[in-house]
Amino acid sequence: MASDPAADADESTPAGDPAGVDSRPARRLLLEVGVGVLLLVLLRVFVIQSFHVPSGSMEPTIRPGDRVVVTKIGAGAVERGDVIVFDGTTTFAGGVSDPSVPRGRLGRALSAGASTVSIDLGEQDYLKRVVGVGGDTVSCTPDGGLVVNAEPAAEPWLAPGExxxxxxxxxxxxxxxxxxxxDNRSESADSRSHLGDPGGGMVPLDDVVGHVVWxxxxxxRTGGLGD
Structure with a gap:
């Protein structure tokens, strides 16, 4: 009896797959997972990143245990009053950066990408409020308050009595x-604590990770910072 070519074609195994198992769904799944991981890495590197706040140095604005979202868009456009996250490995932590890891925004991008896949590059991030930018003169006395460029600076974020x-x-x-x-001046180790260190406690703009927005x-207490 002559065979049916159409039936033979339907019952044949996929070319190159002697076991008779179609691997295309598995490859498609791996591709989709890979694309998803890549998008997550790009999101963390260039757009947003979340941070856990372990200390009370920014109370009452941000409390211990809070989790915040930081936007990296316009990270270098910093103004007085902004709450930022920055890499303080060499300025605040007194450490030495790994020479194999680039500094500045490229280094931050590599760090964010590495942290997505649980690789620690040893950076130490800090969350503080900007009170002075390049070219400013900043002074303070307990009675006279904060003064920037000879003008008193309003600080509504300080707790009553602080x-x-x-x-x-x-x-x-x-x-x-x-x-x-x-914001919690009596409990914050910030630029004041490093005035005598190399760099005088000044944070390089290139070390800014981004602005805290949410x-x-x-x-x-979900929402903005209410400044």
Whole structure:
């Protein structure tokens, strides 16, 4: 009896697959997973990243245990009053960066991508408020408050009774640098704590990760920072 060519074609196994198993769905799934991971990495590197806040140095604005979203879009466009996250590995933590990891925004991009796949490059991030930008003169006394460029600076984010500073200081902020303070001045190790260190506690603009724009945990306080 002559065979039916059409039937033979339907019953044949896929070319190159002697076991008779079609691997195309598995390859498609791997491709979709790979694309999803790539998009996640790109999102963290260039757009947004979330951070957990372990300390009370920014109370009452941000409390211990809060989780915040940081936007990296326009990270270098920093103004007074902005709450930022920055890499303080060499400026605040007193460490030495890995010479194999580029500094600045390229290094931050590599770090964000590495953290997505659970690789720690040893950076130490800090969350503070900007009170002085390049070219500013920033001074403070316990009684006179914070003064920027000879003008009193309003600080509505300080808790009632919180002194603007406990020890007077008067500094000039170099170009491409930032002077940062915590809102909880009595509990914050910030630029004031590093005035005598190399760099004078000034944060390089290139070390800025991004601006804090949203609190998503705890749910009872979800929203913006209310500045």
């Amino acid at each position: 002194l603007p500073c406990e020890t007077p200081f008067d500094v000039g902020v170099p170009p491409e640098r930032l002077f940062v303070l915590g 609190r998503y945990w705890p749910l009872a």
